[in-house]
Amino acid sequence: MDLLEYIELVFTDYTLRTITLGTAILGAVTGMLGSFAVLRKQSLLGDAISHAALPGIAIAFLITGAKDTNTLLLGALVSGLIGTFWIRGIIKKTHLKSDTALGLILSLFFGFGMLLLTFIQKQPNANQAGLDKYLFGQAATLVESDVWLMTMVTGLCVIVLLLFWKEFKILLFDADYTKTLGFNTKTIDILITSFIVLAIVLGLQTVGVVLMSAMLLAPAAAARQWTNSLAKMVFLAAIFGAFSGVFGTAVSASQNNLSTGPVIVLVAAVFVIISFVFSPSRGLLFKQIRFIKNRRDLELNKTLAFMHQIAETHEDISHPHTIKILNNFQGYTKGTLQKLVDKGFVTLEGNMWSMTKKGYSTAANLYNQQTNDDE
């Protein structure tokens, strides 16, 4: 199937269109909220919440006996919230660190959920098959009403973000200070955590309990590499998340229906890798290039400073000196000398070099530059 054909199919085929839209919206909302989780250093929270949702799904099924998605997700929401507030409680009341509390709740709830799932599977009930799809998700089961629900939650989330933007930002940066300004930090915290739980629960059907936290973290981690502004980071994370959904769905649909959730997560991981390597300011590649360039500049500057010392001793700064004199100095190579000539700092004549005015003044101000490079 070629690209054009596929794009046409996205617009005409009901199932494909629903899945593409659903995963894109899901990616956008988890990306947005994931930025907050990452910046609060609560990356693991998403993992704990999604695992904590599993028993809720099982219990909701046991109570209603039906596999209605919304009912099951409501169960997931309730047990996800219970898990989250247990984690908060453990951190607050005991002296356990947050990673311990997260790990504890994650495995406790997930274990209980698995127990319930196996119990349900042993029941003589034809209806029980397919509950385990919540483990790894199954995007193919998305229907239009699911997409509408996601859209509504995303819209609500955007409105809340816009309204409480400054409160979220200041809480993330400096919670103690926020308190002294008279804000109820608990309210802000509960608001943001509830939305994170809601977004995770929405994604369970598509991506599943096990991989859901990647949807939260990967777009945010990638976005952080490209910008130093919180607003841009949240926006970029939403874009990355949405594209992960679209591309992931495309790959999975065109490759003999590979499982969609894992493919989306892998696409998001590709965004992360690209961002970590190629981001201009924080990426590994440009960091290395800058490092090498700085080292070269430093070598050049050392030679220049040495020449400046020699030139200083003469009245005429452009008095020629023999190149041999530079041999006493270890940083000197023919290459560096040629580079200095290219920059117009020195002139060469046979075995003699002499400093230009430009070179002299540059050398004199070499180590003052730090103080005046401000914007």
Place this chain on the structure above:
Amino acid sequence: MKKIAVKIDDLTVAYNYKPVLWDIDLEIPEGVLMAIVGPNGAGKSTLIKSILGILKPIAGSVSIYDKPYEKQRQLVAYVPQKGSVDWDFPTTALDVVMMGTYGSLGWIKRPGQKQKKAALEALEKVGMLPFKGRQISQLSGGQQQRIFLARALVQNASIYFMDEPFQGVDATTEIAIINILKELRKAGKTVIVVHHDLQTVPEYFDWVTFLNVKKIATGPVKDIFNDDNLTKTYGINYKVSIQE
């Protein structure tokens, strides 16, 4: 008799069973520049955090100008320890200083031109205006401290609480900061500083509180900053005669 800016009664704070602050009574008169000194673990930061409601005391009350602290928040500004936040947070120096205006704005309302102007003025005061657009992780420790100071200045409070504002800053920044603190005092504000360097207490401050879980002494530097109180607070025979 001067007005009392901050009054603390029977303040007791404990983590677990061990008290960190024990039955503190303290009156801070208006318009002083006060140092809180004491050894590590004496509860200096805890005292400030309890006054500001960041920590919950077991017992005791705090009043600001004769009213409970909760009703007087807008009169108080706080400069936390520099190390208490993650400086890699994606924001700029100006943006951090703007946060000082959030309290007066209240919920939902966004900062506008007026707030931006106030923030720029504060940046100017601490000599950081040229760095307003900088990502905060690209500032030096001293510059970060100045940003925190500017954020508190924007609040235009009457009482300033500062947690070790001189920690890890160079001599130039230290002088710049102390000059701003002295200016605040001149303007009639009350400034309370957790301070570590005993040598500079007489030079920088006019009021001092000795603290080591209990309050040891409080009063004018010229009357009570002596070897006797230092020994009582630090537990060793303190023989650097700073008075000379």
